[in-house]
Amino acid sequence: MKIDVRVPTLSDSVASGTLLPWRKQVGEMVARDETLVDLETDKVILEIPAPVSGTLLELRREEGAVVKADEVVAVIETGENGGAGVAAAKPAPAAPATVVPAPAASPVQPPSTPLPAAPAAASSAPGESRREPLSRLRLRVAERLVAAQHTAAMLTTFNEVNMQPVNELRQRFKAEFEVKHGVKLGYMSFFVRAVCRALEQFPLVNAAIDGNDIVWHGDVDIGIAISSPRGLVVPILRRAQTLSPAAIEAAIADFARRARESRLTLEELSGGTFSITNGGVFGSLLSTPILNPPQSAILGMHTIQERPVAESGQVVIRPMMYLALTYDHRLIDGRDAVQFLVAVKAALEAPEALLSEI
Structure with missing residues (x-):
């Protein structure tokens, strides 16, 4: 059975999002609720999970594509063809999307909270410049x-x-x-x-x-x-x-x-x-x-x-x-x-x- 992977419901103030790099590729096995791709929006980053276990059959949208709520972005094959067995044939209720908040305008961490390690900054070779789009x-x-x-x-x-x-x-x-x-x-x-x-x-x-x-x-x-x-x-x-x-x-x-x-x-x-x-x-x-x-x-x-x-x-x-x-x-x-x-x-x-x- 082929099961669609859809963009989760977004908030009223978020109309669309951009797909980040896929974590799984066509032909790979996926487990139910496993994150397939992150969706970057104006406010947060959402994780799009697999609704069922099976084999990733098709990627409908590529990295960098702008997608909307409920849009199909991938297809999973379940059952014998997907190697997931009968129990996976019926999709589970959508898991709540994990949100990674967007940076705030003027914030700082409270002094009673341990500071997390800062992500490594991208750099350029000596004498060269590099360009990348703003997220x-x-x-x-x-x-x-x-x-x-x-x-x-x-x-x-x-x-x-x-x-x-x-x-x-x-x-x-x-x-x-x-x-x-x-x-x-x-x-x-x-x-x-x-x-x-x-x-x-x-x-x-x-x-x-x-x-x-x-x-x-x-x-x-x-x-x-x-x-x-x-x-x-x-x-x-x-x-x-x-x-x-x-x-x-x-x-x-x-x-x-x-x-x-x-x-x-x-x-x-x-x-x-x-x-x-x-x-x-x-x-x-x-x-x-x-x-x-x-x-x-x-x-x-x-x-x-x-x-x-x-x-x-x-x-x-x-x-x-x-x-x-x-x-x-x-x-x-x-x-x-x-x-x-x-x-x-x-x-x-x-x-x-x-x-x-x-």
């Missing part, structure tokens, strides 16, 4: 970056925070926290909770523009930028305002693990009302993050650096971090943006309340 993912990233800068009136305000109180609190509770919850006490739980508290005071920073309307969000859904082998992704921490420090750290650790394993879902990468990006994990001292539309604000964290600061008329050395808030000035005035960032700073410099549920 659909990189083209989409470029499109979003340019669109964000042309659509929103982006402005960035800066502040700095003394991280010594957070460091002392982490040092005091980290062993107890890890034993009790099975996850390390990182910086992100402090920042997420500080952001949620500040957004309670300044809900406009959590809102968005939709045409001529303001959309006020009842929940704080924070995008947490994470590094993965295929690029930078921003899974969403849903209803972050309701989460304990342990729940935040566990969720971020889970996101990071599944990003490395290419097991994040489209739903986990969709939506979000605010984002946090951490250039500090890569050594960035200061940057201006780019908005992730339709969100109206993004907080940039940076490296912690010991610097001399003045306290009560004395010069002391403190672990300092620059914070950057990029916001859409069409919606958010400078006063609200600055006060929001000051509220985040104040929460981080008196962090006991942020760790009230350890």
Whole structure:
């Protein structure tokens, strides 16, 4: 029996995809649910699995072809001719497609997450140049970056925070926290909770523009930028305002693990009302993050650096971090943006309340 291999259902915002190199060739045996080819779309990379076991009889579309949902891309022979036996004659229900997220516009990995090895960069021979097409993912990233800068009136305000109180609190509770919850006490739980508290005071920073309307969000859904082998992704921490420090750290650790394993879902990468990006994990001292539309604000964290600061008329050395808030000035005035960032700073410099549920 001949069974068609079809492109899986795509999301409403993804019309087509490009076939990457085939993992199997005509005449080879394939097992049910085995990945035959990857499909690169504007947002993610989907794995197209074999619906049945058998022999790959025909490749209908070649590497590089642009295909649409439900389009037949290959044919598998089952039964005696395909060497798969009677049990394989009937196709199994389509397995959920594994998604590999596209790189995000302005993301960085949380400091509590181990960094994956960076993929080797392609190079050219000395004295020579080489040319290759941009992937659909990189083209989409470029499109979003340019669109964000042309659509929103982006402005960035800066502040700095003394991280010594957070460091002392982490040092005091980290062993107890890890034993009790099975996850390390990182910086992100402090920042997420500080952001949620500040957004309670300044809900406009959590809102968005939709045409001529303001959309006020009842929940704080924070995008947490994470590094993965295929690029930078921003899974969403849903209803972050309701989460304990342990729940935040566990969720971020889970996101990071599944990003490395290419097991994040489209739903986990969709939506979000605010984002946090951490250039500090890569050594960035200061940057201006780019908005992730339709969100109206993004907080940039940076490296912690010991610097001399003045306290009560004395010069002391403190672990300092620059914070950057990029916001859409069409919606958010400078006063609200600055006060929001000051509220985040104040929460981080008196962090006991942020760790009230350890």
